Amino acid sequence: MTAMTTVAGGVRTEPPRRIGPRRTLRHSLTLAWRKVAQMRHSPDKLLDSTLLPVVFLLLFLYVFGGAVAxxxxxxxxxxxxxxxxxxTMFAMLGLGVALNEDIKKGVFDRFRSLPISRSAPLTGAVLGETVRFCITMVMLVVTGTLLGFRFGNDPLSVLAAFGLAYVFYLAVCWISVLVGLVAPSPESVQGTAFIxxxxxxxxxxxxIADTSTMPGWLQAWAKVNPVTHLADALRALMLGGPVGNSVWYTLAWAAGIVVxxxxxxIGMYARRV
Known part of the structure; x- marks a missing residue:
């Protein structure tokens, strides 16, 4: 906030004190905990993260399993x-909706009046969504294990797989943030994000791991699709086999998305609220 001091009967405006990286991180973590507290008090908001991965796994497995493999x-x-x-992509959809709802309710107007970093409300919202990501991954792994899935690689490689998915998740969360800031209503956020x-x-x-059965134009799209690189990297890390350049392509895409x-x-946030 801007400091005010009285000088010779008048008021002089002093420039705000610079907020360094350490304070920015502290502000972001505090607001991330706010996000977690909201989920604790409203667990119904996590139903999509809990049920959707199970529904997708059962549906795709028993509809396509016999035909594909x-x-x-x-x-x-x-x-x-x-x-x-x-x-990893679907788990970030709720972020933009929640962000848009907070803006509509005036929550971010309150944040602007506080002496915190300008980026902290957005960064905190992204970090707070970690809970949603973790719940989704746990539901997938537990359900898959019960159905007979087994990891084919060492534990370190498996952890690296989920770490890679988390890094990519944090990156695409910023797309959801941007949509949430641009969209006029929470309903339009969901529709735009799905498109x-x-x-x-x-x-x-x-x-399907082998995309050669796709039409030529779809194969070309799949080859440059960052989700293809992520899926290929995850299969190699979880099941074993050559990783190739999939991990580096995924990290490059994540970095490019964030940049x-x-x-x-952040610029849209400064203009919107």
Whole structure:
């Protein structure tokens, strides 16, 4: 906030004190905890993160399992890592809706009156969504294990797989933030985000590891699709086999998304609220 001091009977405005990276991080973590507290008091908001991964896993496994791999068990091994990539995208949808609702309610007007970093409300909202991501991943792994899925690589590689998915998740959350700031209503956030997410998730190697059966134009799209690189990297890390450049492509995409969308979101936030 701007400091005010009285000088010679008048009022002089002093420039605000600069907020360094350490204070920015502290402010962001505090607001992230606010997000977690909201989820604790309203657990119904986590129903999509709890039920959607289970529904997708059961639906895709028993509808496509026999046709794609010959039997459901063989398909489960390639499907679950792909669904981790898919749910990484779907898990971020609620962020933009919640952000838009907070703006409508005037919550962010209150944040602007506080002596906190300008980026802290947005960064805190992104970090707070970690709970949603973790719940989604736990539901996928537990359900998949009960159905017969088994990891084929060492524990460190498996942890690296979920770490890679989390890094990509944090990156695409900034897309959801940007949509939440631009969209006129919470309802339009959901529709706009689905239009963006659906081609990325279903036009990729999420459901089938071998994309050579796709039409030529769809193969070309799948090859440059960042979700394809994420799904391929997750399969290699979880099941074993050559990783190739999929991990580096995924990290490059994550970095590029943050570099582009994060400044745009912060600038839009400064103009919107």
């Amino acid at each position: 010959g039997d459901t068990h063989a398909y489960l091994q390639q499907l679950l890592p792909g669904l981790v990539a898919q749910m 963006f997410v659906m081609p990325l998730t279903f036009g990729s190697s999420v459901l 582009v969308t994060c400044p745009l979101a």
